[in-house]
Amino acid sequence: MTTTPTDQPDVTIDAYRRRIVVEAATDTRIDAELADDLHHFRVVLHHDGTVVTHITGEGVRHPWDTCPAAASELLALVGAPMEERMGAAAKHANPKANCTHMFDLAALAMTQAWRSVHGAPDDPSRRRRQYDVELPMRLDADNCVRPRLWRDGDLLLDWRLQTRPDGGRTIVSPEPYASVPFDRGFFPWTATALDPDTGEAAFVLRRACNIGMGRGMDLDNVPVATEFADIMLGVCYTMQPGVIEIAHRRVGATRDYATRPDAIFDDG
Secondary structure, three states: OOOOOOOOOOOOOOEEEEEEEEEEEEOOEEEEEEEEOOOEEEEEEEEOOOEEEEEEEEEEEOOEOOHHHHHHHHHHHOOOEOOOOHHHHHHOOOHHHOOHHHHHHHHHHHHHHHHHHHOOOOOHHHOEEEEEEEEEOOOOOOOEEOOEEEEOOEEEEEOEEEEOOOOOEEEEEOOOOOOOOOOOOHHHHHHHHOOHHHHHHHHHHHHHHHHHHHOOOOHHHOOEHHHHHHHHOOOOOOOOOOOHHHOEEOOOOOOOOOOOHHHOOOOO
16 A cells, blocks of 8 residues: 555554455456455456446455355446446446445446546546555544545545444534434435545445444354344345345454555455
8 A cells, every 4th residue: 555654544553444446457347356354355347438348256255155156246237337426336236135345346346447438647546546444443532433544545534433322323523524424325415415536435434434343243153144134134145035044154254454454455
């Protein structure tokens, strides 16, 4: 990762970390990769400059043995037109029928494909974009944490996220994110309140804030996905009826990158 001299990730704190890289490998191919404590996925998207022509997904490291099979669901995106705003993918495939993380990568790959065709020739993000997220685990005196997101090495988003008495969460600063509905309705808000690039980054950080809650949980003590049925039934491919009943934990798949963010893609 290339970061500015100041405001770099703080490797002295207990934090969940996530990295996403989307890159135009050729004029018609986008490689996308995501890793964090709990996951490591890859997606390769092919396009003809206008629409998706083929797409594949790979589970490198994943929490349930059923996760890789979700890659077949991505084929619903074949023929979908690329758009500047990240929400294009959800118009053509059901996110909840997919692996959340492969689907997010596919959506990001589609916007990267759009940038590779329509972006300014001197803009480095036309070829490659990298996101890095840091979510500290410890709450401060106001029940807040400070999730931060870097894009291509530069600090872009720096939130204070407060846990409410009802268990929900609210962004308390800065504007324009303060008091935006965080638990439901956040993504539609980004589509109207933010430009496409900022909305994409805000989506990435918000997703990481939700997924990062799994850090510190002893998930290896949850051997079957049905133990999560009360709270997660239907939220993703593995949690769909017909799949959740046969999904088993991949023991040992969790990692800790708090002090070594640059090793996040190296675990295999």
